[in-house]
Amino acid sequence: xxxxxxxxxxxxxxxxxxxxxxxxxxxxxxxxxxxxxxxxxxxxxxxxxxxxxxxxxxxxxxxxxxxxxxxxxxxxxxxxxxxxxxxxxxxxxxxxxxxxxxxxxxxxxxxxxxxxxxxxxxxxxxxxxxxxxxxxxxxxxxxxxxxxxxxxxxxxxxxxxxxxxxxxxxxxxxxxxxxx
Amino acid sequence: xxxxxxxxxxxxxxxxxxxxxxxxxxxxxxxxxxxxxxxxxxxxxxxxxxxxxxxxxxxxxxxxxxxxxxxxxxxxxxxxxxxxxxxxxxxxxxxxxxxxxxxxxxxxxxxxxxxxxxxxxxxxxxxxxxxxxxxxxxxxxxxxxxxxxxxxxxxxxxxxxxxxxxxxxxxxxxxxxxxxxxxxxxxxxxxxxxxxxxxxxxxxxxxxxxxxxxxxxxxxxxxxxxxxxxxxxxxxxxxxxxxxxxxxxxxxxxxxxxxxxxxxxxxxxxxxxxxxxxxxxxxxxxxxxxxxxxxxxxxxxxxxxxxxxxxxxxxxxxxxxxxxxxxxxxxxxxxxxxxxxxxxxxxxxxxxxxxxxxxxxxxxxxxxxx
Numbered sequence: 001x002x003x004x005x006x007x008x009x010x011x012x013x014x015x016x017x018x019x020x021x022x023x024x025x026x027x028x029x030x031x032x033x034x035x036x037x038x039x040x041x042x043x044x045x046x047x048x049x050x051x052x053x054x055x056x057x058x059x060x061x062x063x064x065x066x067x068x069x070x071x072x073x074x075x076x077x078x079x080x081x082x083x084x085x086x087x088x089x090x091x092x093x094x095x096x097x098x099x100x101x102x103x104x105x106x107x108x109x110x111x112x113x114x115x116x117x118x119x120x121x122x123x124x125x126x127x128x129x130x131x132x133x134x135x136x137x138x139x140x141x142x143x144x145x146x147x148x149x150x151x152x153x154x155x156x157x158x159x160x161x162x163x164x165x166x167x168x169x170x171x172x173x174x175x176x177x178x179x180x
Numbered sequence: 181x182x183x184x185x186x187x188x189x190x191x192x193x194x195x196x197x198x199x200x201x202x203x204x205x206x207x208x209x210x211x212x213x214x215x216x217x218x219x220x221x222x223x224x225x226x227x228x229x230x231x232x233x234x235x236x237x238x239x240x241x242x243x244x245x246x247x248x249x250x251x252x253x254x255x256x257x258x259x260x261x262x263x264x265x266x267x268x269x270x271x272x273x274x275x276x277x278x279x280x281x282x283x284x285x286x287x288x289x290x291x292x293x294x295x296x297x298x299x300x301x302x303x304x305x306x307x308x309x310x311x312x313x314x315x316x317x318x319x320x321x322x323x324x325x326x327x328x329x330x331x332x333x334x335x336x337x338x339x340x341x342x343x344x345x346x347x348x349x350x351x352x353x354x355x356x357x358x359x360x361x362x363x364x365x366x367x368x369x370x371x372x373x374x375x376x377x378x379x380x381x382x383x384x385x386x387x388x389x390x391x392x393x394x395x396x397x398x399x400x401x402x403x404x405x406x407x408x409x410x411x412x413x414x415x416x417x418x419x420x421x422x423x424x425x426x427x428x429x430x431x432x433x434x435x436x437x438x439x440x441x442x443x444x445x446x447x448x449x450x451x452x453x454x455x456x457x458x459x460x461x462x463x464x465x466x467x468x469x470x471x472x473x474x475x476x477x478x479x480x481x482x483x484x485x486x487x488x489x490x491x492x493x494x495x496x497x498x499x500x501x502x503x504x505x506x507x508x509x510x511x512x513x514x515x516x517x518x519x520x521x522x523x524x525x526x527x528x529x530x531x532x533x534x535x536x537x538x539x540x541x542x543x544x545x546x547x548x549x550x
Contacts, residue, residue, distance in 0.1 A: 044548040061544035068541035071534045085491040093498040
């Protein structure tokens, strides 16, 4: 009796056909198991989800992928644009060679380097100071110079030659010397 | 009239020799723009002791000082290495054989660049009528925020009767009066010198012609002063071009050597013009003749900083992220002189968000369904 029941149960089980829980995912699960066996490492994250959940996830996946591609593209584009602008800027802008130089020193570097010597002793005492890298002249000396210029104009004498009598300036002196 | 002309020539020569006619050198102007759009403007200039003592009539700055400007003073001694070390002094004082110079700094905060554009004026200088267009545009571009700054000085040429384009092309103007170096390409020093001399001659011709046209226009306007002239005002006006061609053409220096009244007397066979040349008429001429030298007394060494890194500018000098321009009337005599700069500041949060999105996308691609 005991064996009869057992045989009946076995026969009934033999008549039942096996049904996979997810027929469409069968191939994937087989391939997954093959990959796991091959590499020995699990390279994918397995998500247990029904059909609608999977659809939502797929949508999210598409959006994040598109956003990532767009943002990486935007970043590369901006970097490329910035690099080209910076290289243009390097060619265009004069940079100071002195790393410790302040902005004022940079501005001062623009000034014309002239030494001013007025032979007239009265005028000479009016000059504020004479430095090698800067021209300094007070108002009275400037007025004196302007008067002399006006005088030269009126006398119609060679401007440069006569002016040299009042002050020696390397930029004026050289051409005259060569001429002589 | 000759007096005015000679005086003008002398001033022009002085400008050529000395560059800046004012004793304290160029105005040191600094503008700092912050990332929230607010900004401040600062001036540094050598001051006399009276101003330091509180005499505002000795204001060394190009704008009127009021309570919104914060003024500080600095006494520069010999051997100074501070930011004031290389600034040109106006007056040097001496006490116990020690020389020193006073420097004043005026600083004003603005809520925005629009506020700066609306309220800032060079109203205590010859530039009182110069109103630069100042604008700041902030552009959000995800990874970076871009700051586009521009300050444009409008043309000040008062001579409108003869277009400068009859004598110089736009490129030639940019080379002679501006900082454009395109015309110098492929030329050595001597060739550049020759080119500039040629441009200078053309500019002189334009100046002469403009000067003549303006002068003649005033003479036409006040023709009734020339009693006993053998012609009427209409005939006088018609003779304008003939006189210019006969007396001035191709000779750029003549304008400064000829006495205009004597020349008119000679042309019309009269003494009416020299007879009318009184001090009163001279004064009228001075008042009505365009003040073409008005703006030359001011010069700015303009420094500016924008938030972030500078990526584009037309400034000729840059030290770290501080830009420097030289602003004086020649540069905006005929055309706009725009000072432009663009900087970019990174938005770090945008980098973090992008990182998260990229990680999510990568993780999403790795997910498989059971």
